[in-house]
Amino acid sequence: MAASNSAELKLQFAPFSSALEAGFWHQLTERKLNDYRLDESPKCIKGYYYNGDPVGLPTRLTLEFSAFDVDGSTPAHCCEAVGKLYNTNTLDAFKSTDKKALLDRESEELWAAIQSGDALTDPRILCRFILLTFADLKKYHxxxxxxxxxxxxxxxxxxxxxxxxxxxxxxxxxxxxxQEAYDGLCIKGSTTAVPYFLMKYTDDTVHLAPLAEWGTFFAGTQKVAVGVYDPCTLSQHPGWPLRNLLVLLASQRGAKVDTVEVLCFRDRTLQGSRSIQHSVVFHVKLPELPSDSACPKSVGWEKNAKGAMGPRMVNLSECMDPKRLAESSVDLNLKLMRWRLVPSLDLDKVVSTKCLLLGAGTLGCNVARTLMGWGVRHITFVDNAKISYSNPVRQPLYEFEDCLGGGKAKAIAAVERLTKIFPGVNAEGFNMSIPMPGHPVNFSQATLAQAQKDVEQLEKLISEHDVVFLLMDTRESRWLPTVIAASKRKLVVNAALGFDTFVVMRHGLKARQNGSGDADSSPSCSSASSSSSTPAGSASSVPTSSLFSNIPGHKLGCYFCNDVVAPGDSTRDRTLDQQCTVSRPGLAMIAGALAVEMMVSILQHSEGGYAVASSSDDRMNEPPTSLGLVPHQIRGFLSRFDNVLPASLAFDKCTACSAVVLDHYEKEGFHFLSKVFNSSHSFLEDLTGLTLLHQETQAAEIWDMSDDESI
Known part of the structure; x- marks a missing residue:
């Protein structure tokens, strides 16, 4: 600070005290995650300072949430200060950055602007800053x-x-x-605060002008007076913005100026009344600058809270909503993937996808956990079972306590656990049954009404979601959601387990409507594999290879396209081991994870669910998405740790997605569905032509035998 003795008085300046508000750090977090990523190049930011603070407050340079909007407005009665942000990716980089080099580089630019006269025409150059940062976005330090x-x-x-x-x-x-002249200067400059100005006055008048008029304003007078918008509150010292102004004046030697009268303009409002009487006047003798035009030495790094030269640290984790912290941390994990490995990854498309999980058992739990790992926020469960004592060891969303008292409803308990794991998830559970073929609903009026209610609820849920996961433990329970999703053109991802085999597949999407309003025609396969009597949880009914390749999404088959029999009651007269899905413990985790990864790959494709199916032959070709292939099916064999990628065409006599089934469903609604529920599997086989196909096949076999006998 200024020292006074009998010999001389020396001018000292009150340094800036940085005031970085929480909003600034929130904005830096958003920019780091969404824009800067791993880019460490300097970014332009903006702060401001104010000259109306009461006595006792430090000279503050404030940066808030608007700091990154350099072209945005500055708060009223504040002066802007433009700076450079150097945000490093690691704490080591922050520590090892050459601070002297940063300061020297900025000082040389400032000195060049002073010598060229640019600082006169744009005085903001005199009030620039540097901000070196490191953001630990996991701890919010x-x-x-x-x-x-x-x-x-x-x-x-x-x-x-x-x-x-x-x-x-x-x-x-x-x-x-x-005061009147300053207000006029602000109006002329379309602002509420002017950082620097020229001044001359008489007993009756005061004239002010911008620095750009330096060459003409003082014509005919040797007295030079300047003003600075001064944020300092001390009566004996000016604020930091005056320093570079004095160097600018000293460099203007053409006017032979040795002494300068400086007005530190302070504009305060006290008790509702405006006053500039606290302003301070300094009479300064300007020292000589070096004659070699070399850039003068510079200072400016802020001292830390202990008064030593060093950085500062702010911990925002305690003042932030823990839920917000969790969301940001989840996003960070995913965005690191995009920054470092997959720049084209469209995370927003994944995160915003609404997923409906039909089944909250072993597959459902693993699928839900993997979805959350991908940042999916909207997850809905449908299940009618309760948690049993055998479940928690295989189903990671449940614990022993969930089994007590008869067991909690799985769909509800799964939602509770997801919310505990990640409060940012928007999870909902529905404890309801899915009506199934071969499971009659006409026992009573109440049973029929409940079935209709369940169908309407399922239709509503499928309409409200983007992707439907079929994760149930019976084959017939997958029929109704397959029909509804096909009708509504919703992407279906199906996962089914055997003992050491699994299948993960996407259903083909119904053809888009063309310009005339008619559906695009698509040829379908007229043959199918032989039927299987295995439970729905088994993968053995899915072919392990395919003669087809390059099949577009609207021609792909669904889970039922490989059957030549309609789904029926698969649990009747079954022993305990046949009713349960008996599989190797790791199988559900593998299949569940692959189901989600398939969904994400589909979402990354420009055609989405209509994408051409990748096959095993495509593994050496250029992948269609940033994440790789987009298969129709993934057929896994855990015993030999092998996967194949078959693809199959839609079956025109499919009991779930064929045109005749969808047409009856869309026209007759629940009336048609109730026929399916209450009839034997022959109803769907008659409707789709499977019965006729069987008859023709049998006739052909008899004909072949007759030919053989005649030879």
Whole structure:
């Protein structure tokens, strides 16, 4: 600070104290995650300072949430300060950054602007800053070091006399004229605060002008007076913005200026009344600058809270909503994947996908956990079972306590556990049954009404979601959602387990409507594999290879396209081991994870569910998405740790997705469905033509035998 003795008075400046608000760090977090990523190049930001603070407050440079909008407005009665943000990717990089080099580089740019005259036409150049940061976005610890570059004279700046409060230098009339002149200068500049200005005055008048008029404003006078919008509240010292202005004036030697009168303009509002009487006047003798035009030495790095040269750290984890912290951390894990490995990954498409999980058992739990790992926020469960004692060891969303008292409903308990794991998830559970073929619903009026209610609820849920996962433990329970999803053109991902085999597949999507309103025609396969009597949880009914390749999404088959019999009651008269899905413990985790990964790959394809199916032959070709292939099916064999990628065409006599089934469903609704539920499997076989196909096949076999006998 200023020192006074009998020999001389020296001018010292109150340094800036950085004030980085929480909004700034929130914005930095968003920019780091969505824009900067791993880019460490300098970014332009903006702060501001205010000259109306009461006595006792430090000289503050404030950065808030608007700091990244450089072209945005500055708060009223504040001066802007433009700076450079250097955000490092690691704490080591933050520590090892050459701070002197940063300061020297900025100082040289400042000195060049002073010598060229650019600083006169754009005085904002005189008030620039540097901000070096590291953001630990997992802990929400922010390390930063602020610098306000200031050029130095080779020797100290001398005061000709003691600083004077404005009221001891100006009369009341002059003070009023000064205030009016400053307001006029602001209006002329379309702002509420002017950082620097030229000044001349008489006993009755005060004239102000921008620095750009330096060459003409003082014509005919040797007295030079300037003003600075001063954020300092001390009566004996000016604020930091004056430093570079004095260097600018000293470089203007063409005017032979040795002494300068400086008005530190302070505009406060006290008790509702505006006053500039706290402004301070300094009479300064300008030292000589080096004659070799070399950039003067510079200072400006801020001291830390202990008064030593060093960075500061702010911990926002305690003042932030823990749920918000969890969401940001989940997003960070995914965005690191995009920054480092897959720049084209469309995370927003994944995160915004609404997923309906039909089944909250072993597959459902594993699928849900993997979906959350991908940042999916909207997950809905449908299941009618309760948690049993055998479940928690295989189904990771449940614990022993969930089994007590008869067991909690799986769909509800799964939602509770997801919310505990990640509060940012939007999870919902429905404890309801899915009506199935071969499971009659006409026992009573109440049973029929409940079935209709369940169908309507399922239709509503499928309509509201983007992807439907079929994760149930019976084959027939997958029929109704397959029909509804096909009708509504919803992407279906199906996962089924055997003992050591699994199948994960996407259903083909119904053809898009063409311009005339008719559906695009698509040829379908007229043959299918032989039927299987295995449970729905088994994968053995799916062919392990395919003669077809390059099949577009609207021609792909569904889970039932490989059957030549309609689904029926698969649990009747079954022993315990046949009713349960008996599989190797790791199989559900593998199949569940692959089901989600298949969905994500589909979402990354420009055609989505209509994408051409990748096959095993495509493994050496250029992948269609940033994540790789988009298969129709993944057929896995755990015993030999092998996967194949078959693809199959839709079956025109499919009991679930064929045109005749969808047409009856769309026209007759629940009336048609109730026929399916209450009839034997022959109803669907008759409807789709499977019965006729069987008869023709049998006739052909008899004909072949007759030919053989005749030979």
């Amino acid at each position: 922010f390390y930063y070091w602020f610098c306000f570059p200031a050029l130095c004279f080779p020797e100290g700046i001398k005061l000709i006399k003691e600083p004077s409060v404005l009221t001891t230098v100006f009369t009341a009339k002059q003070i009023s004229a000064l």
